[in-house]
Amino acid sequence: MGIVTGEKEFFKGIGQIKYEGPQSDNPLAFRWYDADKxxxxxxxxxxxxxxxxxxxxxxxxxxxxxxxxxxxxxxxxxxxxxxxxxxxxxxxxxxxxxxxxxxxxxxxxxxxxxxxxxxxxxxxxxxxxxxxxxxxxxxxxxxxxxxxxxxxxxxxxxxxxxxxxxxxxxxxxxxxxxxxxxxxxxxxxxxxxxxxxxxxxxxxxxxxxxxxxxxxxxxxxxxxxxxxxxxxxxxxxxxxxxxxxxxxxxxxxxxxxxxxxxxxxxxxxxxxxxxxxxxxxxxxxxxxxxxxxxxxxxxxxxxxxxxxxxxxxxxxxxxxxxxxxxxxxxxxxxxxxxxxxxxxxxxxxxxxxxxxxxxxxxxxxxxxxxxxxxxxxxxxxxSDYKKIRADRYASFDSGAGKDFEAGKLSLEDLRKYAVENGEPETISGKQEYLENLINRYI
Missing domain, CATH: 3.20.20.150 (Divalent-metal-dependent TIM barrel enzymes)
Incomplete structure (x- = not known):
């Protein structure tokens, strides 16, 4: 893309803004935006x-x-x-x-x-x-x-x-x-x-x-x-x-x-x-x-x-x-x-x-x-970002959970499952881990 001006230049002294990379100290250059990358x-x-x-x-x-x-x-x-x-x-x-x-x-x-x-x-x-x-x-x-x-x-x-x-x-x-x-x-x-x-x-x-x-x-x-x-x-x-x-x-x-x-x-x-x-x-x-x-x-x-x-x-x-x-x-x-x-x-x-x-x-x-x-x-x-999110919902990928998503279970079925399987285990949401993961990649 070339510079397009009218009869006069309004932003004098400023040329094409180009990508110069993360190490650049030029305030009028891109450090991360490399358009064709x-x-x-x-x-x-x-x-x-x-x-x-x-x-x-x-x-x-x-x-x-x-x-x-x-x-x-x-x-x-x-x-x-x-x-x-x-x-x-x-x-x-x-x-x-x-x-x-x-x-x-x-x-x-x-x-x-x-x-x-x-x-x-x-x-x-x-x-x-x-x-x-x-x-x-x-x-x-x-x-x-x-x-x-x-x-x-x-x-x-x-x-x-x-x-x-x-x-x-x-x-x-x-x-x-x-x-x-x-x-x-x-x-x-x-x-x-x-x-x-x-x-x-x-x-x-x-x-x-x-x-x-x-x-x-x-x-x-x-x-x-x-x-x-x-x-x-x-x-x-x-x-x-x-x-x-x-x-x-x-x-x-x-x-x-x-x-x-x-x-x-x-x-x-x-x-x-x-x-x-x-x-x-x-x-x-x-x-x-x-x-x-x-x-x-x-x-x-x-x-x-x-x-x-x-x-x-x-x-x-x-x-x-x-x-x-x-x-x-x-x-x-x-x-x-x-x-x-x-x-x-x-x-x-x-x-x-x-x-x-x-x-x-x-x-x-x-x-x-x-x-x-x-x-x-x-x-x-x-990273394991997508896997952690998928694993949180794995109980709906098979068995009774999958049947529920398919609309095959009644409230009586849900009660029967809860009685037969007792108290659910406590499973971490790993929020701090995921927040740290983002910071790690930054």
Missing amino acids: VIAGKPMKDHLRFACAYWHSFCGNGADPFGEPTHIFPWSLKDDAIERAKDKMDAAFEFITKMNLPFYCFHDVDIVDYTNDINENDRRLQTMVGYAKQKQEDSGVKLLWGTSNLFSNRRYMNGAATNPNFHVLAHAGTQVKAALDATIALGGENYVFWGGREGYMTLLNTDMKREQEHLAKFLHTAKDYARKQGFNGNFFIEPKPCEPTKHQYDYDAATVLGFLQKYGLIDDFKLNLEVNHATLAGHTFQHDLQVAADAGLLGSIDANRGDYQNGWDTDQFPNDITEVTEYMLIILQAGGFGGGGINFDAKIRRNSTDPADLFYAHIGGMDIFARALVIADNILQK
């Missing part, structure tokens, strides 16, 4: 399928509820919306190609600023889709997924597909149509729905049953439209329990799974899981990964982390090798992603104001997943 039968780049999140990397300005923007980027300065959007896309593809990222992903309003005029929004988005097409052709970078922002505009303060006002739902449908058209035009491999405000602040004014039925109908309508337009990719739903609403209908992986089953969406939708969303739901990320993997619905992930002292979505870059290794154990055993990959839905900190900081953040995130991939593969191939 084959692990478990395929190159790292095909296992990990890294994507740049357009919104945090090029739209975020460092502002928070208590302070003004601290990231005043040169691509955000022009007055004209289209010219400003083109500068931003020039900067994005310069960064993406310098980082050797194979994919990117976006919301519609990330690509170009929207107004409240539907026709003008369509014109702007179509203009930028044409610009993005050329960027993709020049660089070889692909669109991992597109989506629409149905949560920032004040019209969506009570939700989009679940809004009690049909007029608002119609605006949401209009936006999704345009975003789907853009995703299809750019060869996007997937499309994501995140219900940022699809929930409630109080049940006192909420018909929850009706709202969820509307959400299901909306998803069916969007899915049917995309299929008619020739879109053969996956639809993803991204769970999150709360924030900005008190309670969101896509609370966690298990909740979304039940929703998809109930409303007949299971054949077209998979899950896009985020680390910080799982922890806000009171789970480990490993839990939500396993729920999705067990259902065959592990589609894609947003790679980030929260702050254990903050009860909100801080979207920091991942940096815990033990945790990420546990993620990769589940992903590898699930056979990888179902159409998606790893996008860094993470933002540099408010006080990280140098252009190089965006590179340091992504290099660290990519390296930690690459290192975890190597470690997880070694654990699966060289």
Whole structure:
């Protein structure tokens, strides 16, 4: 992949980020991410399928509820919306190609600023889709997924597909149509729905049953439209329990799974899981990964982390090798992603104001997943990790245990077995051994 820039270079002094190996002291080089290195039968780049999140990397300005923007980027300065959007896309593809990222992903309003005029929004988005097409052709970078922002505009303060006002739902449908058209035009491999405000602040004014039925109908309508337009990719739903609403209908992986089953969406939708969303739901990320993997619905992930002292979505870059290794154990055993990959839905900190900081953040995130991939593969191939897990359930592999799994035993049969065989032996779960095993391979 060659570097693609616009008329001017935004990240001056930073060239192509290359793999230099674990011994390198170069902060602008990969120590673990060797894109073409084959692990478990395929190159790292095909296992990990890294994507740049357009919104945090090029739209975020460092502002928070208590302070003004601290990231005043040169691509955000022009007055004209289209010219400003083109500068931003020039900067994005310069960064993406310098980082050797194979994919990117976006919301519609990330690509170009929207107004409240539907026709003008369509014109702007179509203009930028044409610009993005050329960027993709020049660089070889692909669109991992597109989506629409149905949560920032004040019209969506009570939700989009679940809004009690049909007029608002119609605006949401209009936006999704345009975003789907853009995703299809750019060869996007997937499309994501995140219900940022699809929930409630109080049940006192909420018909929850009706709202969820509307959400299901909306998803069916969007899915049917995309299929008619020739879109053969996956639809993803991204769970999150709360924030900005008190309670969101896509609370966690298990909740979304039940929703998809109930409303007949299971054949077209998979899950896009985020680390910080799982922890806000009171789970480990490993839990939500396993729920999705067990259902065959592990589609894609947003790679980030929260702050254990903050009860909100801080979207920091991942940096815990033990945790990420546990993620990769589940992903590898699930056979990888179902159409998606790893996008860094993470933002540099408010006080990280140098252009190089965006590179340091992504290099660290990519390296930690690459290192975890190597470690997880070694654990699966060289250790007794899988045998210990299998041995815990060996009593169900033959005899009465196997008959139970096959549905052949009644409660009377279970009682008879318990009486005949007395008290079960105490068998260790070997938790400390397995935790030490992961550290040993790290």
